[in-house]
Amino acid sequence: MTSPNTNKSTGSNSDSSAIPLLEIVDLHVNVEDKEILKGVNLTINAGEIHAIMGRNGSGKSTLSYALMGHPRYKVTSGKMLYKGQEISEMSPDQRAKLGLALAFQYPVSIPGVSVSNFLRKTVNAVRGRDIPVKEFRLELKALMAKLGVKDEFLSRYVNDGFSGGEKKRLEILQLSMLNPSLAILDETDSGLDIDALKTVSEGVNALSKADTAILLITHYQRMLNYVQPQFVHVFQDGKIVASGGSELALELEDRGYEWVTSEMQPTPGTGPNATKTSSSSSSPSPAVVGAK
Amino acid sequence: MSADLAPALNNKGLPESAKPELNKSAGLEGIGNDYKYGFSDKEDYIFKSGRGLTREIVEKISAMKNEPEWMLKFRLRALDIFNKKPMPTWGNCGLLNDIDFENIFYYIKPSQKQETDWDEVPEGIKNTFDRLGIPEAERKFLAGVTAQYESEVVYHSIREDLEKQGVLFLDMDSGLRLHEDIVREHFATVIPAADNKFSALNSAVWSGGSFIWVPPGVKIEIPLQAYFRINAENMGQFERTLIIAEPGSFVHYIEGCTAPTYSTDSLHSAVVELIAKPGAHIRYTTIQNWSKNVYNLVTKRAVAHEDAKVEWVDGNLGSKLTMKYPAIYLLGERAHGEVLSIAFAGEDQHQDAGAKIIHAAKNTTSMIISKSICKNGGRTSYRGLIKVYPKATGVKSSVKCDALLLDDKSRSDTYPTMEIDEKDVNIEHEATVSKVGEEQLFYLMSRGLNQDEATAMIVNGFFEPFTKELPLEYAVELNRLIQLEMEGSVG
Numbered sequence: 001m002t003s004p005n006t007n008k009s010t011g012s013n014s015d016s017s018a019i020p021l022l023e024i025v026d027l028h029v030n031v032e033d034k035e036i037l038k039g040v041n042l043t044i045n046a047g048e049i050h051a052i053m054g055r056n057g058s059g060k061s062t063l064s065y066a067l068m069g070h071p072r073y074k075v076t077s078g079k080m081l082y083k084g085q086e087i088s089e090m091s092p093d094q095r096a097k098l099g100l101a102l103a104f105q106y107p108v109s110i111p112g113v114s115v116s117n118f119l120r121k122t123v124n125a126v127r128g129r130d131i132p133v134k135e136f137r138l139e140l141k142a143l144m145a146k147l148g149v150k151d152e153f154l155s156r157y158v159n160d161g162f163s164g165g166e167k168k169r170l171e172i173l174q175l176s177m178l179n180p181s182l183a184i185l186d187e188t189d190s191g192l193d194i195d196a197l198k199t200v201s202e203g204v205n206a207l208s209k210a211d212t213a214i215l216l217i218t219h220y221q222r223m224l225n226y227v228q229p230q231f232v233h234v235f236q237d238g239k240i241v242a243s244g245g246s247e248l249a250l251e252l253e254d255r256g257y258e259w260v261t262s263e264m265q266p267t268p269g270t271g272p273n274a275t276k277t278s279s280s281s282s283s284p285s286p287a288v289v290g291a292k
Numbered sequence: 293m294s295a296d297l298a299p300a301l302n303n304k305g306l307p308e309s310a311k312p313e314l315n316k317s318a319g320l321e322g323i324g325n326d327y328k329y330g331f332s333d334k335e336d337y338i339f340k341s342g343r344g345l346t347r348e349i350v351e352k353i354s355a356m357k358n359e360p361e362w363m364l365k366f367r368l369r370a371l372d373i374f375n376k377k378p379m380p381t382w383g384n385c386g387l388l389n390d391i392d393f394e395n396i397f398y399y400i401k402p403s404q405k406q407e408t409d410w411d412e413v414p415e416g417i418k419n420t421f422d423r424l425g426i427p428e429a430e431r432k433f434l435a436g437v438t439a440q441y442e443s444e445v446v447y448h449s450i451r452e453d454l455e456k457q458g459v460l461f462l463d464m465d466s467g468l469r470l471h472e473d474i475v476r477e478h479f480a481t482v483i484p485a486a487d488n489k490f491s492a493l494n495s496a497v498w499s500g501g502s503f504i505w506v507p508p509g510v511k512i513e514i515p516l517q518a519y520f521r522i523n524a525e526n527m528g529q530f531e532r533t534l535i536i537a538e539p540g541s542f543v544h545y546i547e548g549c550t551a552p553t554y555s556t557d558s559l560h561s562a563v564v565e566l567i568a569k570p571g572a573h574i575r576y577t578t579i580q581n582w583s584k585n586v587y588n589l590v591t592k593r594a595v596a597h598e599d600a601k602v603e604w605v606d607g608n609l610g611s612k613l614t615m616k617y618p619a620i621y622l623l624g625e626r627a628h629g630e631v632l633s634i635a636f637a638g639e640d641q642h643q644d645a646g647a648k649i650i651h652a653a654k655n656t657t658s659m660i661i662s663k664s665i666c667k668n669g670g671r672t673s674y675r676g677l678i679k680v681y682p683k684a685t686g687v688k689s690s691v692k693c694d695a696l697l698l699d700d701k702s703r704s705d706t707y708p709t710m711e712i713d714e715k716d717v718n719i720e721h722e723a724t725v726s727k728v729g730e731e732q733l734f735y736l737m738s739r740g741l742n743q744d745e746a747t748a749m750i751v752n753g754f755f756e757p758f759t760k761e762l763p764l765e766y767a768v769e770l771n772r773l774i775q776l777e778m779e780g781s782v783g
């Protein structure tokens with residue numbers, strides 16, 4: 001088992017390696033006064049791809065919402081540091097401007113707002129300047145061609161009447177235009193047909209650069225065949241209970257989640273720091289179950 | 293002259309000026325603070341009537357306009373009706389009863405004569421309309437323009453080719469003077485003086501407005517426009533518009549309205565009559581953006597004969613209280629009527645709007661789409677009537693009212709009335725009230741829009757079925773106005 005972390009993060013970001021792109025420390029999050037996240041630890045460096053897997057309802061989307069700043073997802077304790085800066089108090093648009101972007105598991109529709117108008121306004125907002133129409137068009141058309149999004153979608157209303165797969169494609173088109181430094185993909189692969197999975201995955205890979213990172217939430221191995229994570233984390237009951245390399249995903253696909261829990265608990269005396277899943281310069285031990 | 297003005301229309305309550313929101317510095321939240329048409333000009337008038345309404349004022353208006361005897365008689369009869377008729381006992385009676393009719397100026401003549409050359413318009417007035425973008429709009433995309441300032445039209449123009457085709461587009465006073473026969477035949481036939489208290493008031497003191505006559509078969513492809521501006525405090529503007537579309541003709545008329553922001557109220561009470569003869573098509577678009585101190589009580593009604601089509605496209609922003617229910621009487625077989633309206637109510641505003649469609653012939657069809665938004669405690673009401681006469685078989689009608697609330701303080705009500713006296717009809721009615729979705733807001737904000745921008749985008753999307761019916765320039769302007777209304781309004 002390899003530790004792919006070393007391939008990419010060394011060299012490519014030599015001087016920024018001191019500060020991780022994202023550092024989540026013992027994060028607790030409530031929704032409607034119910035604790036959903038119960039101490040998440042996760043560090044992501046520039047240049048890395050992380051995958052999160054885990055059972056339905058284990059809190060994966062909650063983590064993505066908390067990162068993006070959904071008003072109903074309240075951070076009760078812990079830290080979310082983005083490039084060293086605490087983001088818990090920031091509004092979603094401030095976070096977007098810092099470089100975070102979320103491809104939603106369930107994108108909402110905005111009736112009456114055309115995709116082209118929406119893309120222009122949002123991309124201008126995030127980039128902080130009005131891109132000339134022509135330049136914008138060129139850039140957009142090129143990306144649409146790559147992602148297989150047809151022209152007619154530009155005049156349709158955002159996600160209104162879109163099929164499941166069309167919504168996912170639009171999410172990736174948006175992220176491609178926004179160019180985030182941290183792209184969070186919440187089950188982008190769900191609902192995509194086989195060909196779409198391939199084109200969308202290529203789009204996701206294009207988001208991955210030396211100075212950006214990807215956090216990919218998924219239930220299946222299939223997208224990971226195209227977008228290869230260096231780190232795979234298992235989410236359970238509001239926290240990460242296991243981390244490993246890309247082979248962990250294969251093992252999960254094979255064996256399910258049961259073995260993780262059984263081999264995992266109990267782990268007495270595991271404080272927040274002890275469970276911290278690190279992906280920093282010291283590479284993670286492969287297929288570690290829990291933190292020992 | 294304005295220095296000695298006593299508190300006017302709402303002198304029963306706290307003077308507007310004492311209310312805290314007017315003392316807020318610029319940039320603080322609240323509708324109206326960024327109302328960009330709120331400036332006013334120094335008053336420099338040829339004639340300004342005293343406050344209040346008397347027989348002498350009505351006679352004076354008629355005399356100054358050199359009107360025929362029948363019109364003076366019509367006015368005086370209307371005055372009697374106005375004096376006798378009680379105030380409406382429905383709608384927002386609290387606000388209505390605050391109107392102090394004794395405190396209003398019923399007639400103000402701003403300049404000596406009407407100009408057809410923009411450069412000849414008196415400097416102050418010209419600057420006002422320049423600031424409002426009127427001549428610019430005319431150059432760009434209009435077939436004809438009139439600009440009304442206080443009681444009189446001060447500027448008027450029409451494209452030569454239309455004039456050659458026989459199209460008449462004049463202010464109402466000139467229409468009466470130059471085409472008395474046509475006016476006399478149609479005037480007040482759709483809305484008699486006695487229709488309601490405010491139509492009676494308008495009939496007594498009307499001045500200005502547009503007169504349009506389209507000859508048979510003539511289709512005017514680009515819009516004619518009128519612009520209405522109230523400048524003086526406590527002004528009452530009572531324009532009167534009459535559009536006659538002869539068989540097989542088409543006309544699109546657009547009106548825009550603004551007024552300065554004063555601490556006491558003004559009254560706008562127009563009467564608009566449309567006559568679509570067999571096979572004719574009239575589209576009437578209004579974008580009103582009155583300041584928050586204007587009572588806007590307008591009677592609009594159309595008749596549509598056989599195979600004719602009438603569309604009211606009605607955008608209600610601004611004003612203190614608007615009561616307006618554009619009506620269409622479908623008198624001939626296969627006539628079609630549409631009322632498409634939006635309303636936006638902010639703090640201390642009530643938009644009471646709706647539509648009335650009367651199906652009085654077979655196979656007539658109609659559609660009503662009403663969309664309203666309120667925020668900061670604003671109130672919108674939809675009041676609608678669908679009436680189908682006996683034997684009017686094959687009637688189809690659909691009504692759709694959607695209200696969007698931006699917060700918990702605001703309120704929206706629907707009062708639909710159906711009077712259906714025929715069985716063979718197909719009527720659909722649908723009404724929804726919703727709140728701006730948290731998930732929509734979050735989605736847009738996660739894409740970099742701040743809360744105001746995100747809300748404005750949702751609101752613009754909500755109004756899109758309306759906006760897409762407007763000429764592009766108006767659509768852009770409306771979206772911009774909505775953006776302004778949103779700024780600093782939420783959070």
Ligand SMILES: Nc1ncnc2c1ncn2[C@@H]1O[C@H](COP(=O)(O)OP(=O)(O)OP(=O)(O)O)[C@@H](O)[C@H]1O
Nearest residue numbers: 031032036054055056057058059060061062063105
């Ligand atoms: N708004 C909410 N109100 C109440 N409970 C919520 C809310 N949002 C999330 N939860 C609960 O929090 C838990 C975690 O939900 P979350 O959506 O994060 O799961 P997930 O891991 O993304 O699941 P899936 O794989 O099905 O997408 C679930 O039990 C869910 O019911």
Ligand SMILES: [Mg+2]
Nearest residue numbers: 060061062105
């Ligand atoms: Mg989820």
